[in-house]
Amino acid sequence: MDPLLTAALAGVVGLAVGVLGMHAFRVSEKQRAMGIDVDEPTMPEGATEVLASLGLAYIVVDTVDGVVRANPAAYAFGLVRGHTVVHSPILELTAKVRADGVIIDQQLELPRGLQGETSMVVHLRVAPLGDEYILVLADDRTEVSRTEAVRNDFVANVSHELKTPVGAISLLAETIEDAADDPEAVSRFSQRLHKESNRLAALVQDIIELSRVQGKNVxxxxxxxxxxxxxxxxxxxxxxxxxxxxxxxxxxxxxxxxxxxxxxxxxxxxxxxxxxxxxxxxxxxxxxxxxxxxxxxxxxxxxxxxxxxxxxxxxxxxxxxxxxxxxxxxxxxxxxxxxxxxxxxxxxxxxxxxxxxxxxxxxxxxxxxxxxxEGLDDLTGLSSAEGLTRTLTRTDDIGGNA
Structure with a gap:
């Protein structure tokens, strides 16, 4: 065979092998990419839409507690950082649910902030999601808990404050009764009784006023x-x-x-x-x-x-x-x-x-x-509706003259 023809055929075969090799590599890469897509965690059908409509912070973790999905609220509360759940008490709950499959409802006080400088109270609902995932729903209850604590303290304080003058009045009344034959003692204890009754009346009045202040929309x-x-x-x-x-x-x-x-x-x-x-x-x-x-x-x-x-x-x-x-x-x-x-x-x-x-x-x-x-402060004597009408009229006039 002509050496030139042999070299030409060898070149063609080499080129064909190269092309086939490149094609095989591209097919392999495509298949590998498709394999990754197939292996990516997938949410149960419709789960994303349901979670978005709840209005709560949520986290979805996989079998090794990696964060598969979390909404902005979960990041804002500091529950998630990157792809990691920040608080170990939450991970303890996910492990328990993963082990026995039972839904857990629990309220926790968790540190908040980069250094844990503040705290928040969250109600957590941890439940299985499909076969692989665990869902954590978090509701911020910090303000509710604070309000409830203030209310409980108020009730306890009111009870204590009322008990003191009421007890004093009862004791003074018994003392006066026992000292009926001693006019000087009766006069002295009567003055103290009058003072305690005034204190009780002032306390009750202040409680009423505080309730009235809190209930009126100024x-x-x-x-x-x-x-x-x-x-x-x-x-x-x-x-x-x-x-x-x-x-x-x-x-x-x-x-x-x-x-x-x-x-x-x-x-x-x-x-x-x-x-x-x-x-x-x-x-x-x-x-x-x-x-x-x-x-x-x-x-x-x-x-x-x-x-x-x-x-x-x-x-x-x-x-x-x-x-x-x-x-x-x-x-x-x-x-x-x-x-x-x-x-x-x-x-x-x-x-x-x-x-x-x-x-x-x-x-x-x-x-x-x-x-x-100025110009809006002379509404005294008008009804609320008249005052509002006058104010709006003046505002329109000001806008019209501008």
């Missing part, structure tokens, strides 16, 4: 309120106890605009602040009430020359039934609810209340409330 039921009148009324109600201790009660400044809210609630809040200032101030001192306005914010400050509040107590001073000095509060007639009522009222009005205090140098409570815009 945004919808409120009206324009002149804080100058509110402060004048609150100060007037504190005149007698101030005069009894020779405390100089002074008001300075004036507010140019009104605020939106409830006149009675605001009067009650400022009366509590002024009453506290008078109650915890020594005789022959001064309590000042200052009114000012800046950048659409009405500011009222109540300053006393009393005993002051230590820094460690200032953060808790607005808690229900919290007292810096329980014995002194009993002597002064405090119920422990006054500042809690103040906090609720001011917050409901879109404002804030702050405290500055130093032991031995007195305290200053500062209340800030948003003022109504």
């Amino acid at each position: 945004v919808h039921a409120g009206r324009p309120v002149d804080l100058n009148h509110v402060i004048a009324e609150a100060v007037d109600r504190s005149r007698l106890p101030a005069e009894a201790k020779n405390i100089d009660l002074k008001v300075g400044g004036r507010l140019p605009r009104r605020v939106h809210g409830d006149h009675d609630q605001l009067t009650m809040a400022f009366r509590n602040l002024i009453d506290n200032a008078v109650r915890y101030s020594p005789e022959n001192t001064r309590v000042g009430v200052g009114l000012s306005s800046r950048d659409g914010i009405a500011q009222v400050t109540i300053t006393d020359q009393g005993i002051g509040i230590a820094p460690e107590n200032q953060e808790r001073i607005f808690e229900r039934f919290y007292r810096v000095d329980a014995a002194r509060s009993r002597q002064t007639g405090g119920t422990g609810l006054g500042l809690s009522i103040v906090k609720h009222v001011i917050t409901n009005h879109g404002g804030e209340v702050a405290l500055w205090s130093q032991p031995g140098r007195g305290s200053t409570f500062t209340v800030r409330l948003p003022e109504l815009e």
